[in-house]
Amino acid sequence: MIQKKNETLGTIMAVCGGICWGFSGCCGQFLFEAKGAKAPWLVSLRLLFAGLIMIAVGFSLHGRRNMDILKKKADTLRLLLFAFCGISLCQFTYFMAIEASNAGTATVLQYLSPVLILLVVCFREKRYPGWLELAAIFLSLLGTFVLGTHGNIHTFYITGNALFWGLAAAVSSVLYNMIPGSLILRYDIYQVLGFGMFFGGVLMCVLFRPWEYELIWDTETGAALISVIVIGTAVAFGLYLQGVSMIGPLKGSILASVEPLSAVIISVFWLGTSFAPADFLGFGMILGAVLMLTAAQGKMSDPI
Template sequence: MKRNIGVIITLVAAVFWGFSGTCAQYIFDNFDADPTYLTAVRLLAAGLILVIIGLFTDRKNMISIWTDRTSALRLIIFSVTGFLFCQLTYMKAISYSNSGTATILQYLGPVLIMIVSCFLARKLPKRKEVCAIIMALIGVFFIATHGRIDTMVITPLGLSWGLWSAVALMLYTMLPGKIIDKYGSITVTGYGMLMGGIILCIGCGIWNAPMVYDIRCIIAFIAIVLFGTILPFTMYLVGVNRCGAVKASMLASIEPVAATVFMVVWLRVPLQIMDIVGFMCIFVTIFLLTKKESQVSEEGSLQT
């Protein structure tokens, strides 16, 4: 029963993440919003809320992380190269393409993680990993060209920002290292988002951003903060606790599906057959890599 509840909670969290991406596309399509300004305010608002929650629920770690110079420096670097870079590239990708395509392209991150891990370990990728790389490349080809070498159906900026978001996801996953284990996810995520938001607000000159008073835009933005950060983050942690990190990560990979469904049903964005083919290729890639992780985890648990 506990595991089943964990599965449901994790799936709902992934759906919320997909919904928040579609909310961002709704804002870009209808209110001519700048993705940099939107990312800056989102990070600042979500980070502030998480820091306040952290100070009430985990005050010791929220304070002690600043007493360790190495951990504090790692946190500051992570806030820029992790949260800021990851969120900004994703929002840029949505603004130049759509939420479904941007989310799918971002999920190439696990492929890059695998490649970098093989490089650092000085070993060649295994057959399954090579298949994952090939499927990922085929998926990107179909999404970008619809199978025609002489045609680009996605804008170059949409494709480039989508690929950069995959790089950002890799950095976001690999950079924090032991500080999450030592100080907890809320501490690292809250401070990371808050500092990333402050830095981006200053860098983009948020005080020059045009004010939007349309209630629809405000509601969509609140949905991005709540359903894209606070609620799914908390629910995902509960899901990890109840059904395990590996299974939770596999369940969370339905986020691209959710983003695509919301995009088609709510925003009426047409989806071509070749888009579906490309999406399926990348889903196969995610499955191959997460299945490998699951097998490793099971082997490890048997040995212990």
């Protein structure tokens, strides 16, 4: 009975974490459309202040040991590589995709990253994809085609700018997932993400000087910005990671697919974003490919 309650609670927490990520993307879309904000401004502030929040959480959990990740030169260099080429690039391309399209489309396109990771893994392991993996690759490509053209090769229903940044977000998400390497295994996630976000935020502030941007400042702007920083980072990661610790990473990765679904639903009902039936078909194909890869991963990890 207790085990079942823990699994139920873990599932709810993981789903809520994914919804928080989707809501964060929609808050970014709201700032772009209604308040005149720009992606470089938002990403700079999000990384900087979200990093500080996660570092504070790390200190509350580990005390002085939270600084251990900065004591070894090799770990520090990998952390900086992750900060600059991983998380900063990932966040920048993602919010640029939202600015060029909408939160739902950008989030779904970013979810092509598991397919790209599969290709990298197959290249490293010098093997061909399995039949389920091949089916997932085909389905993801077909979904991207349908999303961009609605099945008509002579017409594009998504701008070239939006498609470029969406695919760039998928590629940068691969870097975000692969660069940390063993850091994730040897240090707490709040240490890796906290310092990674903070250092990335410092770099973004130096490059883009967010204090020079002009936008509409009011209560709504402040609330949306706080939501992106707090709900989309500290709350989302806290809920999702705690949920995964209770239900396992395989089920957690499946439930993470609620992020693009929530981004689409919230953008429709809150921001009035319109999607054609072909858009939903493309979304479904891409998310279906992700679920197929998750199933393939589960089969490979099952004991013989």
